Amino acid sequence: MAHHRTTTDVLVVGAGPVGLSAAAELRRHGVHCRVVDRLPARLPYAKAVGIQPRTLELWDRMGLVRAVLETAVPIRGQLVYADGQERARIELEMPPEVPYGFAALPQYETERLLEEHLAGLGTVVERGTALVSFDRDRDGVTARLRTASGADEELRVPYLIGCDGAHSVVRKGLGLSFEGGAFPEEYMLGDVEADWDLPHGYGVRSSRRSADGSADDVLVCIPLPGAGRYRMSMRVPPELSAGRGAAPDGRAGTPDGAPDVAPQGSGAAAGARGPAPDGVAHGVQAGRAPGLSDLQAVVDRLAPRPARLSRLRWASVFRISHRIVDRYGEGRVLVAGDAAHIHPPTGAQGMNTGVQDACNLAWKLALVVRGEAGPELLATYDAERRPVGEEVVGRTVRHAVHGIEADPEDRRTLLLREAQLLVGYRGGPLAGAPYGPAGAPQPGDRAPDCGGLTTPVAAFPLRLLDVLRGRAGHVVLLYGSDAAELSGAAEAARAAGGPPVVVVLPAGADRARPASPSVPAYRDAAGEFARLYLPDGATGLVVRPDGQLGARFPLGGAAAALSAYLGALSVRPRPSGSGAPAGPGGSPGP
Numbered sequence: 001m002a003h004h005r006t007t008t009d010v011l012v013v014g015a016g017p018v019g020l021s022a023a024a025e026l027r028r029h030g031v032h033c034r035v036v037d038r039l040p041a042r043l044p045y046a047k048a049v050g051i052q053p054r055t056l057e058l059w060d061r062m063g064l065v066r067a068v069l070e071t072a073v074p075i076r077g078q079l080v081y082a083d084g085q086e087r088a089r090i091e092l093e094m095p096p097e098v099p100y101g102f103a104a105l106p107q108y109e110t111e112r113l114l115e116e117h118l119a120g121l122g123t124v125v126e127r128g129t130a131l132v133s134f135d136r137d138r139d140g141v142t143a144r145l146r147t148a149s150g151a152d153e154e155l156r157v158p159y160l161i162g163c164d165g166a167h168s169v170v171r172k173g174l175g176l177s178f179e180g181g182a183f184p185e186e187y188m189l190g191d192v193e194a195d196w197d198l199p200h201g202y203g204v205r206s207s208r209r210s211a212d213g214s215a216d217d218v219l220v221c222i223p224l225p226g227a228g229r230y231r232m233s234m235r236v237p238p239e240l241s242a243g244r245g246a247a248p249d250g251r252a253g254t255p256d257g258a259p260d261v262a263p264q265g266s267g268a269a270a271g272a273r274g275p276a277p278d279g280v281a282h283g284v285q286a287g288r289a290p291g292l293s294d295l296q297a298v299v300d301r302l303a304p305r306p307a308r309l310s311r312l313r314w315a316s317v318f319r320i321s322h323r324i325v326d327r328y329g330e331g332r333v334l335v336a337g338d339a340a341h342i343h344p345p346t347g348a349q350g351m352n353t354g355v356q357d358a359c360n361l362a363w364k365l366a367l368v369v370r371g372e373a374g375p376e377l378l379a380t381y382d383a384e385r386r387p388v389g390e391e392v393v394g395r396t397v398r399h400a401v402h403g404i405e406a407d408p409e410d411r412r413t414l415l416l417r418e419a420q421l422l423v424g425y426r427g428g429p430l431a432g433a434p435y436g437p438a439g440a441p442q443p444g445d446r447a448p449d450c451g452g453l454t455t456p457v458a459a460f461p462l463r464l465l466d467v468l469r470g471r472a473g474h475v476v477l478l479y480g481s482d483a484a485e486l487s488g489a490a491e492a493a494r495a496a497g498g499p500p501v502v503v504v505l506p507a508g509a510d511r512a513r514p515a516s517p518s519v520p521a522y523r524d525a526a527g528e529f530a531r532l533y534l535p536d537g538a539t540g541l542v543v544r545p546d547g548q549l550g551a552r553f554p555l556g557g558a559a560a561a562l563s564a565y566l567g568a569l570s571v572r573p574r575p576s577g578s579g580a581p582a583g584p585g586g587s588p589g590p
Contacts, residue, residue: 008032009369011143011157013170015039015125017048017107018337018354019163020114024062025362027121028472029545031369034155035123036145038130042115045314046106046191046231049222050075050348054420055355056100057449057547060465064117065100071113072103073225076201080403081304082209090404092415097532099449099465102419104223106191106231107351131169134160134333141332159365160333163358166321168339174330180323180393183344183400186236188290190315193228194221194299196307204230205403206302219302222348229311233345234298236317240290290315320344322397324389328357328382332375336361341389344400347418349392356423356546357385363473363545373569384425421446425548432542432551432565440534443551447543448533452526453504464529467502467522473545474499476562478555479529480538481509485555489540490519492559497566499542504529 012023015037026033051072059065080088092102115125128148135142141160145153162170171178198204201223208217221230292312299307324341328334337354361381367373395417399407407414416422424445425431431444441448453462468475476493478501480486490501503521507530524530533541540558542550542565553561 007155008034008157010034010159010161010365011036011131011141011155012161012163013037013131014163014165014168014337014339015042015111015115015127016163016165016337016354017110017114017351018358019161020111020118020125021058021062021355022161022163022336022358022362023123024064024114024118024121025359025545026366027118027123028062029363029366029370030472031362031366033123034126034157035118036126036129036131038128040128040148042108042111044108045316046108046224047189048107048110048345048348048351049104049224049231050352051103051105051110052348052352052418052420053094053098053100053102054423054446055352056103057465058355058359060099061469061471061545061547062117063470064113067113067117068103068105068110071109071225072105073223074201075102075104075203075223076199078203078205078404079198079304081204081206081302082403083207084304086304090411094415094419097448097450097528098419098421099463104225106224109225110351131164134170134173136160136331136333158332158369161361161365162333162335162339163337163354165338166323166342168335170333171325171335171339174333174335176325176327176330176335178323178325180321180342182319182321185320186241187233187318187320188236188240188294188298188315189318190232190290190295190309191224191313192230192232192292192295192309192315193226193311194230194232194303194307194309195228196303196305198305204304206304207403208302217302219298232295232299233318234295234302236290237294237297240294240317290317320400322393324386324393328386328389329378334361334365334378334381340386341393343393343396346396346399347404349396349418349420352420353389353392356388356420359546360385367569377569380429384428384430388423430544430550430565430568432553432561435552435554436536436539437534440536441532441549441552443549445549447541447547447549450528450532452524452528453522454525455520455522461525462522467520468543468547471500474550474566475543476501477504477541477543478502478538478558479504479506479524479533479535479540480555481506482538485538486519489538489555489558493562496559496562497570499566506530 009031010026010033012019012033012035015035019035023033023035056065059068075092077092078090094101130146132144132146140156140158143155143157143160145155147153162168164170204221206219210216217235220233224231292309296309299309322343325335328340336357343350364377364381368375368377426442426444428444434442449464451461451463453467476499478486478489486503493499493501501519503519505521505523507524507527538555540553540555544550551561551565
């Protein structure tokens with residue numbers, strides 16, 4: 001018998017990297033949430049392994065990045081071969097002002113670190129608990145859960161976020177379309193060690209081209225933590241095609257013969273074969289798993305150097321689709337990550353795009369839950385993120401067919417785009433009016449990091465990320481050297497809504513002249529802030545909680561600019577209780 005209760009502000013369905021990032025951001029913003037996942041434990045699969053520089057910046061502000069850096073390995077570049085010849089050597093070198101490079105980490109390790117971080121914030125993942133169905137109305141969402149013990153629970157929540165993968169129950173319950181297509185080929189994935197003499201830290205893409213220039217045989221290897229360890233992907237031979245044959249005992253199997261367990265949202269139950277029940281062929285497929293000899297045969301055929309494979313930890317057959325929803329949510333129910341968009345794994349864009357979805361949504365939802373903004377603010381999530389999802393789907397499909405080396409963009413732009421440092425929302429509903437010289441970062445752009453910030457006390461320079469770390473909300477940056485002007489702008493920020501203010505003094509300014517004793521001041525000793533932000537005299541900027549710029553303005557116009565930007569966020573809730581309660585069950589939030 002189901003029981004009905006309201007205990008939390010937001011229910012997050014799915015404990016992959018996207019759901020865990022969304023929950024961690026919600027908790028950082030003081031919002032109560034529950035996270036449920038139908039699987040009893042994390043899966044030991046190295047599925048999504050690439051971590052982009054932009055994701056590391058977001059995790060830095062969340063307070064997670066140190067644990068990731070201590071566990072991940074760098075990806076220094078990619079070696080591209082076609083028809084046995086080296087075609088390109090792509091060096092993944094970031095500009096010096098970018099604080100992080102590309103990294104690789106098995107998905108189960110990423111999930112472990114995020115789950116531990118979330119537990120430190122007071123939320124524990126509820127394993128073995130599945131969302132069965134939900135209903136929504138003007139005032140909230142009624143979710144029906146089935147717990148690990150088999151008991152039914154009916155939960156009333158103000159908001160629900162579906163991070164439950166390509167076969168999302170939440171997406172289906174909302175009736176969102178999921179248009180796109182699928183690649184006819186199937187691929188093998190394997191977590192394995194190779195003893196070749198290729199340079200450490202480089203991915204490998206080796207292909208054989210057909211007459212029309214497309215790749216009809218391909219091997220892709222991504223380095224993982226551990227000596228000679230890679231996640232390899234390649235075309236599957238017909239005898240291993242999902243739905244053809246099974247493990248010797250008739251069950252779906254992993255390399256060690258243990259029963260296979262389909263990942264959350266994979267649509268394939270243990271032992272199932274054939275297409276997913278919802279027709280979306282994407283992700284790890286049940287059926288006979290490849291063995292070491294299957295992977296070795298492809299390596300013998302395509303590897304640029306002779307290599308012997310060993311220590312196969314996991315292998316499976318993988319299908320790839322490319323689809324995107326018509327909208328990222330409706331009312332009080334929203335979707336993120338694979339529940340909203342799926343595409344080829346080329347360039348490791350999927351998980352990273354989903355993490356940016358989560359960070360974009362979480363701070364907005366927090367404002368609404370706390371009663372500081374109306375539910376209309378949530379419409380900006382779709383407006384900002386769905387165009388990004390559409391671009392990523394299109395680009396990864398092109399790269400999967402023709403290879404990243406065929407992209408027409410110049411190498412620097414391509415690299416920054418793959419690093420997700422060019423994601424922006426210029427012209428979007430929250431981007432204030434542009435201000436400043438050509439080439440200056442504008443509202444909607446990523447707020448560049450910079451180094452060389454000093455204080456009179458610290459004996460070492462800081463980065464802007466160091467200054468922003470741990471600040472959950474918006475931050476107003478004021479650049480100038482006139483104490484009276486800085487004080488006036490700081491007072492305008494307080495009057496407009498009270499975001500914390502940080503002063504950046506030009507390199508030649510007197511570091512002992514902050515706007516007021518209560519406002520922290522840093523000196524742009526190396527001139528990096530001025531070089532990257534191109535301030536037009538005394539300039540102010542608003543940095544959003546997701547690290548994008550919200551506004552840029554002259555200090556003399558601070559009051560009007562801040563009032564306009566913060567006013568756009570603080571849409572008053574509609575009357576008659578349509579706004580979300582401030583805390584679980586209507587109690588004040590933390």
